[in-house]
Amino acid sequence: MYLATISSENGAVPVAVDQARGVAAVRDVIPGAPHTTMGVIEQVASDEFVSAVRSAPDSVFRPLDGARFEAPYRHPHKIWGIGLNYVEHAADLTESVPDEPASFMKGDHTIIGAEEPIPIPAQSERVTAEAELGLVMGRHCYGVDEGSALEHVWGVCTVLDQTTEDILARNPRFLTRSKNFPGFFSFGPAIVPLSEVGPLADLEVSTLLNGEVHRKNRVALMRYSPEFLVAFHSQVMPFFPGDLLSTGTPGAAHIRAGDRAGCVIPGVGELSNPVTGA
Template sequence: MKLATVSVKEKEFVVIINGEQMVSIETINQTEGKEWRTDLFGLIQENHLSELNRWYRSEGEHKLSSFPIVGPDDIQYVAPYKSPGKILGVGMNYVEKAIELSGQLPQEEPVIFMKPNSSLIGPDEFIKLPPQSSEVTAEAELSIIIGKTCKDVAEEDAIDVVAGFTTSLDVTAKDIHAKNPRYMQRAKSFDTFFSFGPYFITPDEFPVLKDISVETVLNGEGCHQNIVENMMYQPWWIVSFFSQIMTLNAGDIIMTGTPGSAVIRDGDIVECRIPGFKPLYNPVSKFKAK
């Protein structure tokens, strides 16, 4: 099942993407007599997403073709939700990228980091280049959305705690990080340095995760591309790993690593492209002090 959060006349709500059509959860509630949350964060947190997906798989997919639709000309895609509990990341996860950056594969455990909620933006919003940095990079990544509170999850059980996947862009002040690896947290924490959306897709749409392709695109030209099979740490392993460090909560986001980064400058447009998802676009501008 594919979902997105859209804005129509400044009202935000969730739609199901059904082929070329979009149907709001509000319309489904009215037509089917349901009381599902109409925001994605609420759908995930209150476990309405599981109920909605069961309905969609059993009967809803066929029914939606006769429901009133949201006109594509009327909508603007926005961030799936605004305030996740945690935004977590894994660095240097593709074999080729790790060797390129360090000359060797990392030992036993991945490089990890966190981003603040203040770094979060959605599709088509501007990535703002901070004055403290002269070299900023953006990286396309497949991100995991946690579906329920969990701790110490076994790798084989990780799929049971995942709500879905989305496209994302991880932005880094590369020159700051290059001064000292211990500056990584600062380099990744500036406002607008994390974007995700527009599509959110449930795991049942991806029976074979290893074939998912992730591509960083700059100004319409592909820069780096790779497939999940070439990750050193696979998605279900990553969920298990983080859950053994900290409690994961519904709505937490985990970036799984990038096939490669692109240096971004004022006026650029950077994208994350993953087949099955609508591409995530973000324009780039210089930071302007208020």
Template sequence: MRYLARTADGTPMLGDDRGYVPLEAAVPDAESIRDVLPTAPDTLPDPETAPARRVPAAHLSFGAPLADPGKLFGIGLNYADHAADLDEDAPSEPASFFKPATAATGPGGPIRLPPADISDRVTAEAELGVVIGRTCRDVEAASADQVIAGYLPVIDVTAEDVLRRNPRFLTRAKSFDTFLVLGPHIAVPDRGTDLSDVEVRTVVNDEPRARNVVANMHVPPRELVAFHSRVMTLEPGDVISTGTPGAHVVRPGDRVRAEVDRFGSVDAAVVR
């Protein structure tokens, strides 16, 4: 598995389980992670070939892997269990929505809760994110790997009391600054990697609060890419968060973690 990441000071990095090298050492013409997304995974170099010494991940501080993410999709109620939690029926097709780029933040966050008079019930949700690598339209699900650069762990955040007042308030409920934690890297597996047994876990204060596997999604990741490519052009740096197995209410002082088997984890402090 190769990884694409950015340090907290903005340096693009290429890595694997043994550590990271500066991206420019491996791809001299690349100035950003977005520049190499179209090459993943087929021609993305092995860090071993770079004329630079690997730095262990533990010695680095990471920011969000995309400095300038593109379209940020969320998918609601993509697991039957989560729909039941919200007393809602699962939709018959993807219930997608957008989040603004200003909602995105990196590992550690913090997730900043709105003032209590605006929202006093905020939930955090672990998700598997899909990163688009190539500009595309009308992709078939069977060919989606040709346009997927990789995957990353995501913490999605919702002002649930705002949403419950009226479902038309979804955009507002999802769009507060820091309400989408991305990172710490984009994991780049081989094409055709089986995702069905990948488990996604919402963890709050080191206690798992919800968990489920990709096989139990109503619409799996590759089909989500195909579905949305029939609606609009997808571009490198777009991210589709594929839905959560379950949300948990968070308060100031909590720490939230999204754990995604094989692809990593990201955590963030919660503050007001």
């Protein structure tokens, strides 16, 4: 069961997906619910969403075939990314895992959804795609401890985070620039309520390149757990409903025009994007 956004004649529509029954407009499941997926996250708790979908009549669902999924939403308050959070990935970059989380921000202009192209910038000769577990915040979160951190998370999603590694290699201070080209943050299409996922530590994240697993690892082997990342960064800044926290990659794949990048997290979903030239 998950929350998503589909294209319709009337624009983007937030939907509830039940794999056994199909897809239903959220407003048919929860009368009076907001008209946007961001609004649903802001106003409908994930447990309320799950309960409503389970109790909804079969008549409001239709077959999933033919549904065109978009990015769940395009304008979160912020996108917060984490670097070097798996020891093995840090070794790929001849880096050590930092003593505190390494983080960066991305603008909402970077957002794309499933099947939208990732464009390779003309000024870069080495772009990588990084599969990650994304956290979708559901409540205002500031100054929380690790034990209560996940109470503020609405759900999780698959993410592809892109980087111009050649630009970053010139100077680590170029991190923000290397992460902020258009199309450099794909997420969705599913936002799975936290209660539907089970322990996050048990999840396995895979970076795919042209349909083949390039690198995979378990969340349990992160240097900093998802709950630690939420708590740590909430001491710096508030998180707002709909904010995205991308928790780090098990491995980055070098992508070129004509390739297809992907992220697979069993129990959460699959995300795939074609790669195009400048």
